[in-house]
Amino acid sequence: GESVGLHLPTLSVQEGDNSIINCAYSNSASDYFIWYKQESGKGPQFIIDIRSNMDKRQGQRVTVLLNKTVKHLSLQIAATQPGDSAVYFCAEKMGTGRRALTFGSGTRLQVQP
Amino acid sequence: NAGVTQTPKFRVLKTGQSMTLLCAQDMNHEYMYWYRQDPGMGLRLIHYSVGEGTTAKGEVPDGYNVSRLKKQNFLLGLESAAPSQTSVYFCASSRQGTGASPLHFGNGTRLTVT
Numbered sequence: 001g002e003s004v005g006l007h008l009p010t011l012s013v014q015e016g017d018n019s020i021i022n023c024a025y026s027n028s029a030s031d032y033f034i035w036y037k038q039e040s041g042k043g044p045q046f047i048i049d050i051r052s053n054m055d056k057r058q059g060q061r062v063t064v065l066l067n068k069t070v071k072h073l074s075l076q077i078a079a080t081q082p083g084d085s086a087v088y089f090c091a092e093k094m095g096t097g098r099r100a101l102t103f104g105s106g107t108r109l110q111v112q113p
Numbered sequence: 114n115a116g117v118t119q120t121p122k123f124r125v126l127k128t129g130q131s132m133t134l135l136c137a138q139d140m141n142h143e144y145m146y147w148y149r150q151d152p153g154m155g156l157r158l159i160h161y162s163v164g165e166g167t168t169a170k171g172e173v174p175d176g177y178n179v180s181r182l183k184k185q186n187f188l189l190g191l192e193s194a195a196p197s198q199t200s201v202y203f204c205a206s207s208r209q210g211t212g213a214s215p216l217h218f219g220n221g222t223r224l225t226v227t
Contacts, residue, residue: 032212043117043203043218044156051212089155093212100171101216103155 012110019077023090032093035075039086085111117219125225126194134189136204144207145187149200194226
């Protein structure tokens, strides 16, 4: 079925290294993708989004890459900090007119000091 | 600027009891949403509203009702709680519809139904 998934449930990185969190999607009609960060006991916090007419978008220390050929989305975090430790979700909107975002189950990022 | 505020933060209900979850946003957003988050399943949309006085069903609406009498408030009701409704509930709002502007989430309500 149509789904948003994640390759790795847990990612452990050293402080100062770059992190890459991956996400696969299966619906070629999806036209909008978004990454959220969720810390324990809090709601998801918007990080960055990208529309399907783009391949790359950069924010502050974060970059989202979209590869529509292989239906793959990634979030890159530069110079990972302890405060980046959280669960990261990707989500997609499956085409025009759809209201709901379909969320993946999340990847836990652990930053080692 | 509080953003999206949810009350209560925690609640325990017995099967068959009813309750209302409150959501308030101070960003003058048109769109509001209720999601539930269960382990290993991500967030799923229950109901949403595209403006004051409007509501619509999401992916998992059964057993829930909503109301949007004021633009800043979105209420989620459980008329007869069931153990399957044990979850963490998140309210969100956005300036425009999904895909046009990001959703801003509250910090959730953890509901346990025994």
